[in-house]
Amino acid sequence: MKKILWSIAALGLLVLPAYATQGIRENSKNEIARNNKATQEIRENTNKNEIARTHRHGARRDGIVRFKSNYSVEETVKRFQSIAKEQGLNIVTTVNHQAGAESVGLELRPTQVIIFGNPRAGTPLMQCNQTAGIDLPQKALIWEDEQGQVWLGYNSPRYLFIRHRLRGCGEEALERIGNALKMLAQRVTQ
Numbered sequence: 001m002k003k004i005l006w007s008i009a010a011l012g013l014l015v016l017p018a019y020a021t022q023g024i025r026e027n028s029k030n031e032i033a034r035n036n037k038a039t040q041e042i043r044e045n046t047n048k049n050e051i052a053r054t055h056r057h058g059a060r061r062d063g064i065v066r067f068k069s070n071y072s073v074e075e076t077v078k079r080f081q082s083i084a085k086e087q088g089l090n091i092v093t094t095v096n097h098q099a100g101a102e103s104v105g106l107e108l109r110p111t112q113v114i115i116f117g118n119p120r121a122g123t124p125l126m127q128c129n130q131t132a133g134i135d136l137p138q139k140a141l142i143w144e145d146e147q148g149q150v151w152l153g154y155n156s157p158r159y160l161f162i163r164h165r166l167r168g169c170g171e172e173a174l175e176r177i178g179n180a181l182k183m184l185a186q187r188v189t190q
Contacts, residue, residue, distance in 0.1 A: 063159030065181070069142070069150040069189040073110035076142045076150055080114055080188045087184060089116050092137050110150075111143040121177050125160070128169035135160050138181070152189050154181055 069076045081091050092115040101108035117137030125132040141153045157178040161170065 063156050063163075064141075064153045065156050065185070066151050066153045067185045067189045069152050071150060071189070073112060073142050073144050073150050076152055076188060077112050077114065080140060080142065080152070080184075083184060083187050084114075084116050087180070089118050089184075090137070091116050109144045109146075111141070114140045114142070116140065121173060121180075124173045125164070125166065125170050128166045129164045132160060132164040132166070132170075135163070138177075140185075152185050154185070157181070 071079060077094060081094070084091060095113040095115070097111040097113065098108045115137050116139075122132075122136040122138075126136065135155060138154060142150065143153075144150050157174040160166070161174050166174065
């Protein structure tokens with residue numbers, strides 16, 4: 001009998017009575033309420049000055065700061081690597097998404113990601129909240145759009161500030177990182 005019940009449950013054919021699903025519904029409601037509360041907290045903790053600073057650094061709603069490049073993707077990548085090294089940043093690796101697509105018989109416009117960083121800049125953010133480590137080291141995306149325009153993009157430090165709830169900790173470091181990234185991107189693309 002146990003085997004039959006397990007088989008029915010595995011196939012999703014088991015129908016639970018209303019009293020058994022009450023706890024499931026309550027847990028779902030509680031989870032939704034917690035998520036709504038967390039979203040509201042982020043909104044409340046993000047004052048207009050923070051939003052203005054995010055936009056001042058050129059980030060769009062998706063948190064990506066974009067710069068038009070005067071160079072090809074390949075040349076922009078080379079310039080980024082060279083200038084970043086001059087500024088004391090470590091280049092961890094470069095991922096060529098176009099080559100990866102070609103390796104499986106697919107097409108993709110030129111697209112590369114450079115993973116880079118400096119432990120002196122990133123560690124304080126992780127000391128504030130270790131979840132910042134998911135976004136570190138930093139990444140720069142260099143791609144060619146449908147019109148042939150090359151772009152350099154990176155995650156806005158203000159976006160990371162909001163995402164990882166770094167209020168009261170890490171603001172100064174993020175401001176320095178934001179200014180350094182902006183100057184780096186301008187030098188690379190112009």
